[in-house]
Amino acid sequence: xDYVWVILAIATQSACNPFFKAGMLxxxxxxxxxxxxxxxxxxxxxxxxxxxxxxxxxxxxxxxxLAVASFPLSYVYPLIVAMPMVAVVIFSLILxxxxxxxxxxxxxxxxxxxxxxxxxxxx
Amino acid sequence: MAYTYFLLWLCVALNTAPTLFLKExxxxxxxxxxxxxxxSGWIVDxxxxxxxxxxxxxxxxxxxxxxxxxxxxxxxxxxxxxxAIPLVLTAIFSFLLFEEKVPWLGWLAIVTICxxxxxxxxxxxxxxxxx
Numbered sequence: 597x598d599y600v601w602v603i604l605a606i607a608t609q610s611a612c613n614p615f616f617k618a619g620m621l622x623x624x625x626x627x628x629x630x631x632x633x634x635x636x637x638x639x640x641x642x643x644x645x646x647x648x649x650x651x652x653x654x655x656x657x658x659x660x661x662l663a664v665a666s667f668p669l670s671y672v673y674p675l676i677v678a679m680p681m682v683a684v685v686i687f688s689l690i691l692x693x694x695x696x697x698x699x700x701x702x703x704x705x706x707x708x709x710x711x712x713x714x715x716x717x718x719x
Numbered sequence: 720m721a722y723t724y725f726l727l728w729l730c731v732a733l734n735t736a737p738t739l740f741l742k743e744x745x746x747x748x749x750x751x752x753x754x755x756x757x758x759s760g761w762i763v764d765x766x767x768x769x770x771x772x773x774x775x776x777x778x779x780x781x782x783x784x785x786x787x788x789x790x791x792x793x794x795x796x797x798x799x800x801x802x803a804i805p806l807v808l809t810a811i812f813s814f815l816l817f818e819e820k821v822p823w824l825g826w827l828a829i830v831t832i833c834x835x836x837x838x839x840x841x842x843x844x845x846x847x848x849x850x
Contacts, residue, residue, distance in 0.1 A: 598751075616786050617794045626787040628722055640786055653782060661765070664738070665745035670813040670821045670829075673738060677802045678832045685839065688795040696795070703799075703838030710832030717824035 598666035604659040605676045610683035612652035614691055619645030621692075671718040678707050726788035727797060733781035735805040739812050740774035746817070747771075795839075803836035 623640050627633060640646055663672050682704050688694040748764040748771075765771045788797055810829050813819045821829075 613785075613789075613794060613798060616789055620786055620790045624790065626726075626790045637783070646786060649786075650782065657778065661741060661745065662751065664742055665748070665751050668813065668819045669738065669742045669817060670810050670819045670825065673809045673813070674806055674829050674832050677806055678835075681799060681802055681836065681839070684798050685795055688793075692794065694793060694795050700795075700839050703835045706835030706838055707832050708835075710828050710830075710835055713824060713828035713831055717822050717828050 598663075601659045601663040601666060602672060602675060605656060605663045606679045606683075608652050608656035608659060609676060610680040610687070612649045612656060613680075613684050614687040615645050615649035615652060617688075617692060619643040619647075619649060668718075671714065674714055675711065678711050682707055723788070723791045726784060726791065727800065730781065730784050730788050730797070730801045731804050733777060733784055734801050735808045735812075737774045737777040737781065738805075738809055739816065740770045740777065742813075742817060744768055744771035744774055799836045799839040803833055806833055806836070 619640070622645065623636075623643055627636050641650070660676065663676065666672075685696060685700060685704060689696045744765050747768050748761055752758055752761050766775065788801075806829060810821065810826070814821055
């Protein structure tokens with residue numbers, strides 16, 4: 597039952613960052629002039645994609661808290677960090693047409709080996 | 720450029736600290752209740768202790784810093800860096816602060832995941848700050 601929180605945490609974390617990126621592509625770059633910052637933040641947090649990202653992030657915090665309470669941090673944290681990372685690169689490739697090099701694919705493969713090792717170690 | 724990298728390292732710090740505060744808060748709140756009627760009491764215990772409050776505050780800060788950094792960096796460049804360093808820091812702090820027993824294969828796994836993250840983030844053509 598406790599594993600449900602880990603799986604939900606991975607799913608919500610995978611989805612939220614592509615939503616933020618889609619939103620920020622529409623909002624534009626953050627200003628260096630501090631006087632323009634309130635207006636920038638207002639535009640950022642009124643963007644539907646950014647709002648969706650925030651909602652997913654809030655859901656993530658809830659299920660992440662339950663996952664952290666149920667398992668040792670040294671086991672659950674690498675898992676919840678590493679799996680969405682692989683997902684985000686694949687989302688970046690498909691949704692934002694960002695180029696994914698051979699080295700990146702090697703990185704993804706290495707992360708997957710690490711996650712399997714972690715599963716065996718903490719089994 | 721300096722502002723971009725300040726945002727990047729701020730995100731690294733804000734990605735490590737809240738988890739550690741959250742873990743301490745869950746240790747104070749105790750085991751998850753078996754039935755859901757006691758669940759609200761558990762949540763109140765969690766967010767009413769100083770560690771829980773700190774975790775929430777730092778997490779809200781990270782929510783603001785992430786979109787700001789993302790507006791200046793590629794998602795596939797920034798994300799691995801912001802996640803790789805906290806991975807090592809969190810494992811070390813779990814061992815030191817919470818006295819979690821990490822078997823040698825566990826350390827090997829964390830190092831392997833980090834190596835993968837570094838491979839992911841050090842490819843050529845990603846050091847520019849363009850979207």
